[in-house]
Amino acid sequence: MKTFLFECVQKKDNPGNWGKFLVGLTDHEWAMQSQVDTLSQPRSILGARGWSPTDILVLDIETCEGAIFSPSGFAPADLVKHRIWVCPLFEHFLTWLYAQLEPMDPAGWVAWFETVPKVVELPDAPFELRGYRRPGRRARRSTLNAD
Numbered sequence: 001m002k003t004f005l006f007e008c009v010q011k012k013d014n015p016g017n018w019g020k021f022l023v024g025l026t027d028h029e030w031a032m033q034s035q036v037d038t039l040s041q042p043r044s045i046l047g048a049r050g051w052s053p054t055d056i057l058v059l060d061i062e063t064c065e066g067a068i069f070s071p072s073g074f075a076p077a078d079l080v081k082h083r084i085w086v087c088p089l090f091e092h093f094l095t096w097l098y099a100q101l102e103p104m105d106p107a108g109w110v111a112w113f114e115t116v117p118k119v120v121e122l123p124d125a126p127f128e129l130r131g132y133r134r135p136g137r138r139a140r141r142s143t144l145n146a147d
Contacts, residue, residue: 001057002027004113008089008120016127019089022066023097024057025109054106058094060086063131069094071101080134088128096120 001024008019026046030053033042052070059066067082075094079086100116101109 001025001029002110002113004118005061006093006118006120008093008122008125010089010123010125010127011121012119017088017125019087019093020061021090021093022057022059022061023113024059025113026051026053026055026057054101056097056101058090058097060084060090060131062087069098071098073098083134085131085133087131089122089125090131092122092125093120096122 003022003024006019006021006023008017008021009015010017029046030044032045034045034048037043037048051068054072055068055070057066057068063085065084065086067078067084069078075091075098078094079091100112104112
């Protein structure tokens with residue numbers, strides 16, 4: 001996995017909130033085949049779990065929580081789905097990142113990540129005193145392990 005660190009503020013000269021994020025792009029992991037699921041024909045562990053080569057890992061460095069996202073998604077709904085605890089700038093950074101990557105050919109993503117400035121200004125993001133976890137939907141109890 002290739003990883004890139006970003007810092008986000010509302011404005012560089014008046015930071016307000018300060019977000020710190022790690023973004024990961026899968027690389028050689030796509031070639032890894034399951035050593036356990038041998039009943040079906042060999043396949044990528046990631047692909048068999050429904051991942052796409054264009055999915056990205058985004059981790060909030062401050063909260064130590066993150067998830068796998070599709071850049072063609074909608075950041076507010078994705079945060080409801082994953083229910084991760086994030087800093088106030090996470091949703092705004094995710095929205096910004098989606099807007100950069102979605103129209104781009106994924107073949108050019110690594111080069112873009114290597115050259116784009118690593119401090120992102122998000123002037124439309126409101127100042128907040130603390131991070132949050134979206135309420136989301138309640139997880140259903142698995143019936144596999146039920147007594």
